[in-house]
Amino acid sequence: xxxxxxxxxxxxxxxxLPSEKVAYPETPAFAKTITVMxxxxxxxxxxxxxxxxxxxxxxxxQALLEEQYGDxxxxxxxxxxxxxxxxxxxxxxxxxxxxxxxxxxxxxxxVAENGMVWLTQEDLVVNSLGFLSQHLVILLQPTELVADxxxxxxxxxxxxxxxxxxxxxxxxxxxxxxxxxxGAQGARSLSVYLx
Amino acid sequence: MKVALFIPCYIxxxxxxxxxxxxxxxxxxxxxxxxxxxxxxxGQPMANEGDNANSAAAEQLFVENFKxxxxxxxxxxxxxxxxxxxxDAIPQTExxxxxxxxxxxLVEFLHDVLGVSAFPWAYFRYKASLHNSCSSIRGLHIAQPxxxxxxxxxxxxxxxxxxxxxxxxxxxxxxxxxxxGGTFCVxxxxxxxxxxxxxxxxxxxxxxxxxxxxxxSCLMHQQGIARKAGMHLKFIHIAQVLNGGPF
Amino acid sequence: xxxKRVDVAANAAAFIDKDDIHEPFHDEHLWAARMKRDxxxxxxxxxxxxxxxxxxxxxxxxTHLDHYLELFEANATxxxxxxxxxxxxxxxxxxxxxxxxxxxxxxxxxxxxxLQEECNMTAFLETRGITVTESDLGERIQxxxxxxxxxxxxxxxxxxxxxxxxxxxxxxGTDPNNADPQYLTExxxxxxxxxxxxxxxxxxxxxxxxxxxxxxxxxTNEGNADIGASVPPVHxxxxxxxxxxxxxxxxxxFIRLLSRSALGTxxxxxxxxxxxxxNGGELHIILxxxxxxxxxxxxxFWHSLKCIRCGACMNTCPVYRRSGGLAYGATYSGPIGIxxxxxxxxxxxxxxxxxxxxxxxxxxxxxxxxxxxxQILKWRKVMAEKKYLPISRRLAFGAAGKxxxxxxxxxxxxxxxxxxxxITPHFLLYNRSLNPxxxxxxxxxxxxxxxxxxxxxxxxxxxxxxxxxx
Numbered sequence: 076x077x078x079x080x081x082x083x084x085x086x087x088x089x090x091x092l093p094s095e096k097v098a099y100p101e102t103p104a105f106a107k108t109i110t111v112m113x114x115x116x117x118x119x120x121x122x123x124x125x126x127x128x129x130x131x132x133x134x135x136x137q138a139l140l141e142e143q144y145g146d147x148x149x150x151x152x153x154x155x156x157x158x159x160x161x162x163x164x165x166x167x168x169x170x171x172x173x174x175x176x177x178x179x180x181x182x183x184x185x186v187a188e189n190g191m192v193w194l195t196q197e198d199l200v201v202n203s204l205g206f207l208s209q210h211l212v213i214l215l216q217p218t219e220l221v222a223d224x225x226x227x228x229x230x231x232x233x234x235x236x237x238x239x240x241x242x243x244x245x246x247x248x249x250x251x252x253x254x255x256x257x258g259a260q261g262a263r264s265l266s267v268y269l270x
Numbered sequence: 271m272k273v274a275l276f277i278p279c280y281i282x283x284x285x286x287x288x289x290x291x292x293x294x295x296x297x298x299x300x301x302x303x304x305x306x307x308x309x310x311x312x313g314q315p316m317a318n319e320g321d322n323a324n325s326a327a328a329e330q331l332f333v334e335n336f337k338x339x340x341x342x343x344x345x346x347x348x349x350x351x352x353x354x355x356x357x358d359a360i361p362q363t364e365x366x367x368x369x370x371x372x373x374x375x376l377v378e379f380l381h382d383v384l385g386v387s388a389f390p391w392a393y394f395r396y397k398a399s400l401h402n403s404c405s406s407i408r409g410l411h412i413a414q415p416x417x418x419x420x421x422x423x424x425x426x427x428x429x430x431x432x433x434x435x436x437x438x439x440x441x442x443x444x445x446x447x448x449x450x451g452g453t454f455c456v457x458x459x460x461x462x463x464x465x466x467x468x469x470x471x472x473x474x475x476x477x478x479x480x481x482x483x484x485x486x487s488c489l490m491h492q493q494g495i496a497r498k499a500g501m502h503l504k505f506i507h508i509a510q511v512l513n514g515g516p517f
Numbered sequence: 518x519x520x521k522r523v524d525v526a527a528n529a530a531a532f533i534d535k536d537d538i539h540e541p542f543h544d545e546h547l548w549a550a551r552m553k554r555d556x557x558x559x560x561x562x563x564x565x566x567x568x569x570x571x572x573x574x575x576x577x578x579x580t581h582l583d584h585y586l587e588l589f590e591a592n593a594t595x596x597x598x599x600x601x602x603x604x605x606x607x608x609x610x611x612x613x614x615x616x617x618x619x620x621x622x623x624x625x626x627x628x629x630x631x632l633q634e635e636c637n638m639t640a641f642l643e644t645r646g647i648t649v650t651e652s653d654l655g656e657r658i659q660x661x662x663x664x665x666x667x668x669x670x671x672x673x674x675x676x677x678x679x680x681x682x683x684x685x686x687x688x689x690g691t692d693p694n695n696a697d698p699q700y701l702t703e704x705x706x707x708x709x710x711x712x713x714x715x716x717x718x719x720x721x722x723x724x725x726x727x728x729x730x731x732x733x734x735x736x737t738n739e740g741n742a743d744i745g746a747s748v749p750p751v752h753x754x755x756x757x758x759x760x761x762x763x764x765x766x767x768x769x770x771f772i773r774l775l776s777r778s779a780l781g782t783x784x785x786x787x788x789x790x791x792x793x794x795x796n797g798g799e800l801h802i803i804l805x806x807x808x809x810x811x812x813x814x815x816x817x818f819w820h821s822l823k824c825i826r827c828g829a830c831m832n833t834c835p836v837y838r839r840s841g842g843l844a845y846g847a848t849y850s851g852p853i854g855i856x857x858x859x860x861x862x863x864x865x866x867x868x869x870x871x872x873x874x875x876x877x878x879x880x881x882x883x884x885x886x887x888x889x890x891x892q893i894l895k896w897r898k899v900m901a902e903k904k905y906l907p908i909s910r911r912l913a914f915g916a917a918g919k920x921x922x923x924x925x926x927x928x929x930x931x932x933x934x935x936x937x938x939x940i941t942p943h944f945l946l947y948n949r950s951l952n953p954x955x956x957x958x959x960x961x962x963x964x965x966x967x968x969x970x971x972x973x974x975x976x977x978x979x980x981x982x983x984x985x986x987x
Binding site: 277279281282283284285286287289290293305307308309310311313316318319320322323328331356404405407408409415416417418419420443446447449450451452453454455456457458459460461462463464465467468490491493494495497498499 | 533534544554561564833836840894896921928953954955956958961962964966968
């Protein structure tokens with residue numbers, strides 16, 4: 076019998092399956108350690124190297140952006156809530172975002188347990204915005220928080236998006252001398268605007 | 271209560287005082303102690319090499335010597351761990367299973383079986399550090415391993431806290447392996463010696479004068495390193511401390 | 518590939534003897550990771566329950582692996598990914614080459630993938646004219662130094678900043694005297710970005726693959742995998758068949774465990790989920806066996822397939838910390854390497870199971886509760902049974918076994934001091950010379966009277982030992 080690699084791998088797996096069959100375990104609902112979510116989220120995302128801002132309104136956020144990045148030459152926003160000077164919808168090729176100084180994205184929700192924010196392909200419009208931008212500004216409604224990763228995955232629908240990322244801070248490495256450095260490859264800094 | 275005393279080969283030859291202290295200590299608690307004279311080795315050194323063929327004979331002899339006793343007590347965590355957990359070079363007959371189930375390490379026997387609450391005769395006015403062997407901690411569960419998130423417990427520490435005058439110092443790496451590891455200490459001499467030296471520096475940083483352990487094999491290795499490096503540390507079996515000697 | 522036996526003990530000795538800097542640095546930083554891991558784990562009240570759950574989910578998946586592989590393939594295909602199957606490294610590498618060649622791609626960037634390391638993919642591609650650039654900083658350092666990664670998550674942790682300054686000076690023209698991590702990281706960022714923008718394909722591995730949606734998850738701290746997946750038009754992911762999890766909700770457990778176990782952080786900076794190709798891109802998934810199905814059939818060792826490559830066992834291993842990962846001479850080092858590597862080549866890696874004190878810490882930190890320490894001992898039995906042990910070691914045990922088998926021989930040998938030196942350190946030395954013990958240690962002093970002699974004298978004074986008992 077001449078099997079293709081797929082069938083050969085499947086056959087090898089089947090003939091080697093352990094005789095014992097382990098059942099899928101019941102997952103208990105663990106007690107929540109975080110009840111007040113916003114302070115926990117703030118603390119955790121700062122620990123992860125991000126900076127947190129609480130502009131009172133979108134207008135204040137726009138002013139904050141201009142204050143924070145007044146000398147940036149290319150600002151690209153993937154959200155209608157804040158304006159930059161490069162229209163993300165005009166981008167045809169991910170490489171065209173290589174010179175973005177500041178990328179702006181609105182996250183769907185945040186996770187209090189660790190300070191992550193959830194971004195999908197639809198939020199990024201062009202995925203490379205999240206990784207080629209020198210600096211990132213993430214907008215997040217302070218009410219859009221879940222306690223932990225169990226709850227987070229209840230709000231994640233992988234069938235609906237080709238790409239989704241829990242982002243927890245700026246790019247980080249400790250590969251040289253075990254010293255933490257931000258801005259290894261992705262964003263050098265990450266600012267979260269709670270608005 | 272009758273107890274068969276299991277004195278591992280290296281304690282017999284190098285640290286008989288640990289065996290004597292164990293014997294005396296058990297008698298102090300009213301235990302009748304029997305020492306089967308034909309005992310040699312539990313087979314652990316060969317088994318740890320993966321050499322079942324050569325450990326089988328030692329394991330068989332161990333069962334011959336100790337079968338029929340309700341309690342078999344040995345002052346050596348790694349040997350007891352071998353009997354309890356890895357003693358499988360020989361067929362698991364009823365006698366073998368019984369011997370395995372009835373074998374106790376000294377600290378757990380005092381703590382779990384005798385439920386000892388005081389050592390009125392013991393007095394030890396030194397700063398000391400406790401070295402629970404890895405076999406005792408992770409094999410016999412006489413203490414919570416530092417990497418496991420269950421509630422803290424440490425049976426040998428609890429026993430030592432009953433000894434008047436004794437001050438236990440905490441280490442930076444409380445249950446880091448000392449690098450003995452049986453044959454590892456010669457086949458992997460460089461790593462073994464480095465681990466032992468690091469352990470000794472931890473004791474010195476915390477000004478321990480004595481190192482107390484339920485497992486003399488770890489101490490034999492550490493003592494060798496300390497002596498070679500000219501460091502003044504004293505190494506002693508926990509039975510000697512709990513029994514008030516012999517020192 | 519050479520199958521010369523790896524002398525891990527000698528390699529480790531060389532790492533220790535190299536200087537007074539590397540081994541202490543290595544030990545200290547990995548111990549710090551273990552301490553951070555402990556603190557992160559302690560902050561999760563259900564930590565031990567999570568380990569149990571993760572272990573059971575993995576065991577469930579592995580005992581129904583055929584089902585989940587089919588499900589994953591169907592769902593990934595439904596979402597537009599192209600799924601390939603590879604029985605071994607050669608087939609894996611050929612798939613990669615075919616995908617690249619048919620698109621005239623001659624330059625790729627890749628994020629860390631232990632599977633691609635296993636397959637020796639970079640060398641394969643480079644000899645065929647394709648430039649491969651590691652995008653993870655640690656992996657890039659290792660690539661520039663022509664070394665494999667020495668640690669699963671900290672590939673260059675055996676190097677000091679000074680070592681890296683020298684490598685970067687030669688490779689990208691930095692100041693050899695400037696070992697500031699900030700400076701060196703920035704220099705590599707500038708150098709790497711040009712390569713990222715030129716690459717025709719981005720390659721990744723996968724930390725987890727989800728059967729119910731055909732998704733896979735990649736975790737990085739640098740965002741380098743995401744650059745590879747979002748900038749070039751083609752994304753190729755190499756996924757070992759053991760990476761599967763049944764459901765999306767399983768990630769809630771595994772993501773909580775992974776980075777806390779690895780580095781003591783709450784998560785990696787980027788946890789990215791790929792389900793089919795991105796807008797305007799292509800996604801190719803190579804499901805690779807490369808020995809995994811064979812391992813699944815080993816009753817003593819199949820649990821090693823639960824491994825999620827966090828490296829916690831390496832960080833906690835007191836032997837690994839003193840040895841450096843390169844000492845193991847294999848793709849996987851440390852405790853997990855000891856139990857995985859022999860499945861690739863028993864003879865070459867026959868010494869690895871002895872490079873352990875069996876302290877058991879690896880088993881206790883493992884987030885999926887692999888019985889690593891017990892498997893190390895079981896591998897020793899395999900090596901002994903198959904006669905991979907060096908002959909001097911085997912003969913020594915023959916002798917020791919005989920002595921312990923016969924009480925008369927044992928006690929006779931033991932009481933005479935000169936013979937005791939031959940027999941008692943036998944527990945330690947067998948018939949090797951005394952040097953390995955004595956280089957850093959004084960020999961133990963032998964007691965004037967054995968315990969047995971004391972017992973006969975004081976506890977059984979009336980009873981003369983019979984000749985049989987002697």
